[in-house]
Amino acid sequence: xxxxxxxxxxxxxxxxxxxxxxxxxxxxxxxxxxxxxxxxxxxxxxxxxxxxxxxxxxxxxxxxxxxxxxxxxxxxxxxxxxxxxxxxxxxxxxxxxxxxxxxxxxxxxxxxxxxxxxxxxxxxxxxxxxxxxxxxxxxxxxxxxxxxxxxxxxxxxxxxxxxxxxxxxxxxxxxxxxxxxxx
Numbered sequence: 001x002x003x004x005x006x007x008x009x010x011x012x013x014x015x016x017x018x019x020x021x022x023x024x025x026x027x028x029x030x031x032x033x034x035x036x037x038x039x040x041x042x043x044x045x046x047x048x049x050x051x052x053x054x055x056x057x058x059x060x061x062x063x064x065x066x067x068x069x070x071x072x073x074x075x076x077x078x079x080x081x082x083x084x085x086x087x088x089x090x091x092x093x094x095x096x097x098x099x100x101x102x103x104x105x106x107x108x109x110x111x112x113x114x115x116x117x118x119x120x121x122x123x124x125x126x127x128x129x130x131x132x133x134x135x136x137x138x139x140x141x142x143x144x145x146x147x148x149x150x151x152x153x154x155x156x157x158x159x160x161x162x163x164x165x166x167x168x169x170x171x172x173x174x175x176x177x178x179x180x181x182x183x
Contacts (some may be wrong), residue, residue: 013051016044026063034137045181048087049050055108061089069109074116083113087130094137108133114154119161128158 020041027034042065049057065086072079087109094102110131118126134155139147 001134012102013044013048016050017041017048020044035068035071035082036078038071039078039085040177042068042085042089046085046092049092055097058089058096062086062093065089078115080116080127083109084115084127087113091134098141100138100141103134103138107131107138110134124161125158128154128161132158 004012007093010042019035024034024041026039027037042061042063045057045061045064048054049061065082069079069082069086072082080111090102090109092100094106110127114127114131132151135147135151135154138144139151
């Protein structure tokens with residue numbers, strides 16, 4: 001699917017999906033590589049959805065990313081990445097169809113990813129940012145105060161975990177982070 005991302009040739013993504021499905025079919029249940037292959041198939045489906053917008057693709061991405069996540073133990077090094085990919089698939093569907101259940105699932109899997117990641121981990125800030133963004137999007141959709149409060153709380157956690165002088169130090173300007181909503 002990487003070649004498709006660079007060249008945009010439909011045949012490349014079709015081939016990636018076909019070959020990855022074949023690899024999954026040939027991988028016995030319980031095999032250590034099954035979850036990773038399912039994760040890759042989910043990425044390919046999401047990539048095709050992002051380019052062509054077919055509902056079937058994002059639904060397949062969510063389905064196989066959920067399977068990959070379910071097959072991965074919480075203490076596995078790839079669990080957080082697979083949760084992130086599942087969250088991205090839900091977010092893509094939410095952005096396209098604005099279904100509340102999708103943003104709620106984004107919050108759920110992003111919270112799991114944050115909970116599984118120790119504070120000193122280099123990806124913790126990005127995971128907190130993803131979670132804060134999900135709360136913010138639900139706030140924009142529903143206008144519930146608890147969501148904007150949760151977003152601010154999560155962003156503050158990210159700021160608190162960021163060492164002074166860190167290259168990715170978050171700049172907290174609430175007026176830019178939370179533009180006024182139209183009501």
